[in-house]
Amino acid sequence: MITKIEGLIAAPFAPMLPDGTVNLDLIPDYYSFLQKNGVVGAFINGSTGEGVSLSQKEKQQITEAWTRQNKQHKALKVINLVGGTSYQECIESAQASEEAGVDAIAILAPFYFKPTTGGQLAEFCAQISEAVPNLPVYFYHIPVLTGCQVSMFDFIQAADGMIPNLAGIKYTHEDFMDFLTCLNFKDGKYDMLWGRDENLLSALVLGARGGVGSTFNYAAPLYHELIRAYDEGNLLEARKLQQQSIDMIRLLGKYGGIATGKAYMRYVGLDCGAFRLPVKNMTNEAYQQFETDVRALEMEPFFSKIQD
C-alpha cells in the first residue's frame, strides 16, 4: 500500500560556496528553515538542486547531510533524485541513498538517448528500482528538460506490475488530461505529486494533494494560504493567491531562468550562492533591480524569511 504525501515538498537548491564547491554546512539551517515553514518534504538533487551539475560524490554528500538532519528531527520526507543517463550510476546512487536513509528515490527519464515508448521508459526505471526493492520510487516527469515525450499514462500502464516499488510520479508538465488519467489509474493507486507551482490550483481541483516545487523554498506561506482557501471553497481568494504566485514566478523569466530562484533565497535571507555553469547567474546589478521588482510585488507576508 502506497503512502501518499500530502502538502508541500520543497526542491532545495544546492548550496554553494564562493569558490564553487558545495556548502554542506548550510544544510542544517536549510533543514530548520523548511521545517519552520511547514514544508513536509525535501526533493533533493533535482533540477532546482542542480543534481545534473554535481558529481556523484557531491550528490551523495548532499544526501547524507539531509538525512543526518532527518534522523535527528524526523520532520521531512527526503526524496533523492538519482537520475542520470547511465543506469549503472543511478543504481549506485540509489543504493547509497538507501544506506543514507532517504525516504524515497526519484528517477528521471534518460535525456541523451530518449525512450519513445512507455515500455522502454519503464524498463529503464525497473533496472534501477530492482536494486532498492524496499525503497519507494517516484518517476520525475519533466519533458521540457529531458526531451522525453512519453506520456505518463503510457508509462504507468507499462510500469504497473513491472516495478513493484513504484510509488508515484512527480509531474512537472502541463498535460492535465494525462495527469488526471494517472490520478484515476487503478482507483488512485499511485501518488501523483504536482510539479508546476504556477498551476497548482488547476491540479488541486483534479484531486492533487501534494506538490513538489522550487518556490516552496521561499514562499511556502503563499501556497499554504492557497490550499487553505481552496479547501474552504473560497475560490476567489485561491485565484488571487495563484496570480500572486504567477507574478512572482514571472520574474524568473525576466531575470533569465532558474538561477533567479537563488536570488529569491538571498532575498529571504538564506544565501545559497551561485548556480554552476552552464546556468547563467544574475549579476549584482541585476540583483538590485530584481530586489526592487520583488518589493513591488507587495507580497512580503507570503515569503518565508530566515529571520522571522
Add this chain to the structure above:
Amino acid sequence: MITKIEGLIAAPFAPMLPDGTVNLDLIPDYYSFLQKNGVVGAFINGSTGEGVSLSQKEKQQITEAWTRQNKQHKALKVINLVGGTSYQECIESAQASEEAGVDAIAILAPFYFKPTTGGQLAEFCAQISEAVPNLPVYFYHIPVLTGCQVSMFDFIQAADGMIPNLAGIKYTHEDFMDFLTCLNFKDGKYDMLWGRDENLLSALVLGARGGVGSTFNYAAPLYHELIRAYDEGNLLEARKLQQQSIDMIRLLGKYGGIATGKAYMRYVGLDCGAFRLPVKNMTNEAYQQFETDVRALEMEPFFSKIQD
C-alpha cells in the same frame, strides 16, 4: 463594455456531401440540434470547421447558412473565424461576415510567416479589426496548429488600446499560467473562452465561464453535468465526468485525430460526411471498430442524439 459568453459554444464541423462539396442543406438541422442541446453559440469555420481547407466563397456560404437560421431562431451566438495568412482576405471575410449578421468574428495568428512578439501579432489583428469596428473580435490562440508561440499575456498587453473592438480570446492551449493572467488582466476586462474540452475543470477553477469546443457538438450533456457538479461544489463528480470526457477524447488519438470528430457525429446521427484532404478519414472498417469502442465507454446518456 464587453459582453461575456457563458456556457458551451460548439465549433461545428463543415458538413460535406459524398462528392466533397459543402452540404449547406444540413445546416438548419445542425442548428436545431445544437439549440436543442443547450449550446449557446457556434464558432464556425474554425479548426473543427475546416476553415483553412475551404475556399473564401465556401466559408461565406457556410456563414450565411448559419446566420440565416439565427435571424429566425435567435438562439446562438455565431462567431466566424476569418483567419488566414493574408490580412487582405481576412478583411474581405470580416466585412462579409458583418453583412451576413454574425455576432462576432475571430482571428487566427498567421501560420506561415509567424509573429514572434505580442506587438507584431496585435498589429496583424488590428489591420483586420479596424475594417469591422462595430463587430466584437476574438483572437483564436491555438499554437499547436499555427506554430505562433506568442503568449497571450504579451498579445493582450499590446492589443489593449490598439484594438478597441477586441472582445477576448478563444484559448486552445495548456498554459494555465498565461490563461489566468489574461483572465485577471484589467480586472477581467476580456472574455476568455476555454478551448480544451479535456481540461475544462482546470479552467473552471480559475474562473472560466465559457468554453469553445468540438466535443460540445455531440456530448454537450456531459459538460453541462460537469459544470453543474463543479458549481455545486461536487468535485468528486466533476472529476469523474472530466475523466469520461478524456476517455472519449482519447479515441481521437487512437483513430487518427480530428476526423474522428465526424465519426462521433455519424454516431449521434448527424452525418457530416468526410474531412477534406490533407486530413485523413476513417475507413468504414475502422468506423465499425470505433463504434464498438464508443459503446464500451458506457456513456450513452452523455451524448446528444439526433433522434432523442
Add this chain to the structure above:
Amino acid sequence: MITKIEGLIAAPFAPMLPDGTVNLDLIPDYYSFLQKNGVVGAFINGSTGEGVSLSQKEKQQITEAWTRQNKQHKALKVINLVGGTSYQECIESAQASEEAGVDAIAILAPFYFKPTTGGQLAEFCAQISEAVPNLPVYFYHIPVLTGCQVSMFDFIQAADGMIPNLAGIKYTHEDFMDFLTCLNFKDGKYDMLWGRDENLLSALVLGARGGVGSTFNYAAPLYHELIRAYDEGNLLEARKLQQQSIDMIRLLGKYGGIATGKAYMRYVGLDCGAFRLPVKNMTNEAYQQFETDVRALEMEPFFSKIQD
C-alpha cells in the same frame, strides 16, 4: 520526358506601393532586370514573393503581369506557386495560371493540418495536379515554414505514378541525404531544384544543376561565378564565393529575416517597397546601418545593379 531546368531561378519579391497595394507596374522592369542578369526563371508567389500574404486575386494579377512579359520576351521560365491550405483554391489558382500561360506551377504542403506520410502529401498534391494535367508541377519543400516533416523520398515514392505531371521538387531544406536519394530516384527521373543559396556548392557536388533562390534576385553574378568555378574544378574559388554568399545572407539574420531581402533590392536600385504584415520591415535607420554593413562586405561586383 521531364525537361530539367539548369541555372538560376530567382524567386521575385512582390513589389508593393507605399499604400500597401501590389505594384504591378514594376514587373516589366523586374523582368528585364532578371533577364539582363542571366537568370533563367522566376518562381513567383512563393515565400519570397509573399504568396501567402496576398489575396487570390492579387496572386493572379502578379502571375499575369509576369506571363505578359514572357509572351513578349520568352526569356524566363515562369513557375507560379499555387500553394495554400485549401486544395479548392489551389485548383482555381492552378487553372488560372494555365490560362495565363505559366511554364509550370508549384504546390506547397498544407501548413495548418499537416500531412504526416508521403501518401497523404501525394494525395493532396494529386488533387491539384489532376486539374492541370498538361502543366508541369513542382513540389515546394520548405519544412521550416510549413511544419510538414515528410521526407521527399517518402513523397516521391508515393507520388511517382500517382501524379503523371510531377516534374520535380524545389528543395529548401538541409537534408542532403534525402536530396541525393531523390536526385537518384529512377535514374534521375525528376528535376531537383536546390533552394538554399547559402549551401549551393554542397548541392552542386551531388549533381544539382538548377537552383531557386531569393538572393539570385540581387546577386546573380556571385552565383554564376560560383557555378563556373565549380564546373572548372576550381574549388578554392568556389568555396570563397560560397563564403561571400554566406556573409551576405548572414545580414538577413542580423536585420530580422526575410524583409532584409527587400532592403537588398532597394540597395541594388529596384525598390520593391515593404513586406506585408506579419513580416516586420526594417526601419529607415536600420536601413542606413544595413547599407554600411553591405558595403563592408566588399562584394560590389557580385551584385546586380539596376543602373549598370
Add this chain to the structure above:
Amino acid sequence: MITKIEGLIAAPFAPMLPDGTVNLDLIPDYYSFLQKNGVVGAFINGSTGEGVSLSQKEKQQITEAWTRQNKQHKALKVINLVGGTSYQECIESAQASEEAGVDAIAILAPFYFKPTTGGQLAEFCAQISEAVPNLPVYFYHIPVLTGCQVSMFDFIQAADGMIPNLAGIKYTHEDFMDFLTCLNFKDGKYDMLWGRDENLLSALVLGARGGVGSTFNYAAPLYHELIRAYDEGNLLEARKLQQQSIDMIRLLGKYGGIATGKAYMRYVGLDCGAFRLPVKNMTNEAYQQFETDVRALEMEPFFSKIQD
C-alpha cells in the same frame, strides 16, 4: 599550431558482454581491426560508444584499454569524449584521460540545462579545458541529441582566445553554412571534423578533410573509395558511393536507430554485444531480416570484414 587530422576516425561501439558489463577484452581485436582498415583515429565514449550510458569508471577503463593498444602500435589518434552535464566530472575524466595517454579529449554541450549563447557554451568548455592545458580539445556538436542549438560560429568566436587548447569541432549537424564559416574562421585555424557519414561528399567539397563516424567502423573501404573518387575529380563515382552509404544508413532508420550499428558489427564479424537501456536492441528475428536486407544492398566489397 593545431595539427589537423586527415582521414577517417571511427567512433567505436562500447563492446558489451551478454551480462551487460563492458567487454574490455575485445578492444585489442577492435584496435587491430580499425588499424587494418586504414582508419586513422578512434573517437571513444561518444554517442556510438554509449559514453552517457556508462559509469565514469567504465569510461575510464575503456579509455585505458584503447590507449594501452596505442602505446604499443601507435596507429590511431585516440580522442576521448569526456562530456556530461557536470563539469566537475568532466574535469575528472579529462585528467584521467591525460594520464592514460589520449591524443585529445572532446567535450559535449551540457544537455539538461542547455546553453543558449556561444559565450555560455564556451565558458562551460573552458572550465574543463583549463584542467588539461596541454591536451588538444575538440567540441562535439550534435544538437539533435543534446538539444543545444548554439551555432558553432557563435561558439568559436567566443571560444577563440578563451580556450587556448581548442583544436576544433566534431560537427554532427546539417548546417553547412555554419560549417563552412567555421572552416574559414581565421584562415582555417581550427580542425573541422565532419560527423555525418551520409553527407560526407557535401562536406568534402567545402574543404573538410577529416570525418568522425560510426559507419567507418564497418564500412571504411566505402568511404576510402568515396574520398579517392572525389580527390580524382570523379564525381559521378563519388555520388554513387555516397548513395550506397545512404542506402546502408537507411537501414538504421528501418531497424530502430543506433543499435543497428552493433548489428552491422555482428555482420562483419566483430560482435560488440547489445546496447544498454534505454537504447532498444534488435531481436534475433529482426537480425535475420536485417541480414537479408544488408545482402540485398550488394555492397560486400565495401564492408570491412574481420576474417578478411
